[in-house]
Amino acid sequence: MEKVTRIGISIEPELLAKFDQFIEKQQYTNRSKAVSDIIKKNLITDEWEKGIGTVVGSITMTYDHESGGVIEKLAELQHTNHKLIHNSTIVRLDEHVCIEVLIVQGSPFDIKELADKVQAIKGVVHAELARCTLK
Amino acid sequence: MEKVTRIGISIEPELLAKFDQFIEKQQYTNRSKAVSDIIKKNLITDEWEKGIGTVVGSITMTYDHESGGVIEKLAELQHTNHKLIHNSTIVRLDEHVCIEVLIVQGSPFDIKELADKVQAIKGVVHAELARCTLK
Amino acid sequence: MEKVTRIGISIEPELLAKFDQFIEKQQYTNRSKAVSDIIKKNLITDEWEKGIGTVVGSITMTYDHESGGVIEKLAELQHTNHKLIHNSTIVRLDEHVCIEVLIVQGSPFDIKELADKVQAIKGVVHAELARCTLK
Amino acid sequence: MEKVTRIGISIEPELLAKFDQFIEKQQYTNRSKAVSDIIKKNLITDEWEKGIGTVVGSITMTYDHESGGVIEKLAELQHTNHKLIHNSTIVRLDEHVCIEVLIVQGSPFDIKELADKVQAIKGVVHAELARCTLK
Numbered sequence: 116m117e118k119v120t121r122i123g124i125s126i127e128p129e130l131l132a133k134f135d136q137f138i139e140k141q142q143y144t145n146r147s148k149a150v151s152d153i154i155k156k157n158l159i160t161d162e163w164e165k166g167i168g169t170v171v172g173s174i175t176m177t178y179d180h181e182s183g184g185v186i187e188k189l190a191e192l193q194h195t196n197h198k199l200i201h202n203s204t205i206v207r208l209d210e211h212v213c214i215e216v217l218i219v220q221g222s223p224f225d226i227k228e229l230a231d232k233v234q235a236i237k238g239v240v241h242a243e244l245a246r247c248t249l250k
Numbered sequence: 251m252e253k254v255t256r257i258g259i260s261i262e263p264e265l266l267a268k269f270d271q272f273i274e275k276q277q278y279t280n281r282s283k284a285v286s287d288i289i290k291k292n293l294i295t296d297e298w299e300k301g302i303g304t305v306v307g308s309i310t311m312t313y314d315h316e317s318g319g320v321i322e323k324l325a326e327l328q329h330t331n332h333k334l335i336h337n338s339t340i341v342r343l344d345e346h347v348c349i350e351v352l353i354v355q356g357s358p359f360d361i362k363e364l365a366d367k368v369q370a371i372k373g374v375v376h377a378e379l380a381r382c383t384l385k
Numbered sequence: 386m387e388k389v390t391r392i393g394i395s396i397e398p399e400l401l402a403k404f405d406q407f408i409e410k411q412q413y414t415n416r417s418k419a420v421s422d423i424i425k426k427n428l429i430t431d432e433w434e435k436g437i438g439t440v441v442g443s444i445t446m447t448y449d450h451e452s453g454g455v456i457e458k459l460a461e462l463q464h465t466n467h468k469l470i471h472n473s474t475i476v477r478l479d480e481h482v483c484i485e486v487l488i489v490q491g492s493p494f495d496i497k498e499l500a501d502k503v504q505a506i507k508g509v510v511h512a513e514l515a516r517c518t519l520k
Numbered sequence: 521m522e523k524v525t526r527i528g529i530s531i532e533p534e535l536l537a538k539f540d541q542f543i544e545k546q547q548y549t550n551r552s553k554a555v556s557d558i559i560k561k562n563l564i565t566d567e568w569e570k571g572i573g574t575v576v577g578s579i580t581m582t583y584d585h586e587s588g589g590v591i592e593k594l595a596e597l598q599h600t601n602h603k604l605i606h607n608s609t610i611v612r613l614d615e616h617v618c619i620e621v622l623i624v625q626g627s628p629f630d631i632k633e634l635a636d637k638v639q640a641i642k643g644v645v646h647a648e649l650a651r652c653t654l655k
Contacts, residue, residue: 511557
């Protein structure tokens with residue numbers, strides 16, 4: 116289905132042994148997937164830092180819904196930025212605290228700015244950006 | 251509503267000026283929130299690294315739904331770990347790629363292990379863990 | 386000697402208690418230094434990422450001196466970039482491996498590029514950039 | 521001289537193209553070195569986090585030598601921990617600020633603790649730990 120290219124890599128036996136231990140612990144079934152994932156992770160960081168193109172990801176936040184005005188401010192911020200936000204999912208963790216996740220897509224710059232604005236809202240305990248890539 | 255303690259901090263004027271610029275850029279409305287957020291961020295890292303207690307967060311992943319068996323494997327992994335997972339939200343980004351976010355709660359160790367297992371599944375392009383805290 | 390400004394910060398008592406535990410563990414003698422350090426750490430990351438101004442830091446590397454040509458290549462690279470490098474210190478760790486540290490000063494971009502070039506040299510096991518600031 | 525093992529890796533053509541661009545920018549002369557370096561970087565993080573074995577690295581700090589007692593406190597701390605410290609190199613950057621680098625070797629835990637103690641000293645602007653590995 117997917118096309119793959121086969122490349123040969125020279126690696127020190129000792130490093131390979133350590134890497135094989137590592138990927139076994141992480142429950143990889145083969146080295147190719149493990150090597151590809153590490154390479155991808157590296158490139159995603161680069162892609163987000165350079166800020167070019169369109170990326171996807173999520174913004175996860177926790178807050179106390181009773182903390183003055185937090186719900187209204189989050190709603191307003193999300194409406195203003197609705198073009199960046201696919202959807203929002205909320206779980207009520209106890210009487211006070213909830214966790215909300217926005218699935219986002221857009222330029223790295225715009226998404227980082229949105230995450231900063233979420234964090235700056237009074238009542239938001241913590242906001243965390245997860246950086247992914249489309250391909 | 252929320253109780254707060256007032257503390258005094260001595261800070262070099264130059265550092266304060268730079269920090270004020272920084273928090274203005276991030277659209278904070280006051281310094282107390284900005285300082286509290288930075289402190290919290292530091293402690294969350296520590297909490298997750300030490301691996302004690304119960305934390306919340308999310309696992310964001312992208313994958314091609316046609317990549318052999320990825321949907322079945324993700325379903326099985328999530329059922330096995332249903333006690334760690336509050337819910338799962340999916341957005342179909344195009345004909346092939348989708349982004350899925352799990353909202354998770356449990357011990358840092360168990361959640362990291364789950365994120366590793368998601369990443370190791372064939373067909374998962376990238377999985378990213380967002381670390382938050384309940385309070 | 387140093388001028389300091391005194392600011393007041395409102396913080397949740399629970400967060401303050403956790404932070405006080407944290408700074409006690411790190412052996413801080415007072416909160417002001419701990420808060421200032423966290424703020425500074427945040428700003429340094431920002432300064433290096435934006436790439437403006439002059440920064441200082443170090444590039445630490447380990448290598449096997451017998452690995453073909455590594456010493457000559459490192460010498461050449463350092464001469465070409467002598468304006469970025471204050472000095473170089475070497476410790477011979479055993480019959481084969483040594484650790485070398487360059488103290489560097491310049492634009493964040495130039496220093497990152499130098500660190501990348503060090504890492505890319507055949508025989509260099511690992512190169513690591515430590516990002517500091519002048520003030 | 522060095523023994524290497526040759527392994528085959530299956531990788532998506534698109535990812536490979538991006539990676540080749542990336543390693544060209546970093547001035548790698550071949551893919552094997554680039555892949556090995558990324559793998560190594562991943563394992564070093566793991567090694568330091570698990571805290572097992574002996575690692576090497578450096579602690580880089582900047583400080584104002586006139587800031588009350590900083591020199592005496594740094595000297596005392598270094599003598600107490602002389603078994604962890606190979607040497608110390610200082611560059612005077614201007615009339616006030618200097619940068620000092622300690623080359624260190626020992627258990628990850630002891631070295632992190634030493635770096636924390638350096639940072640906590642009054643007068644130390646910033647301390648940064650560079651994590652390397654012997655092999």
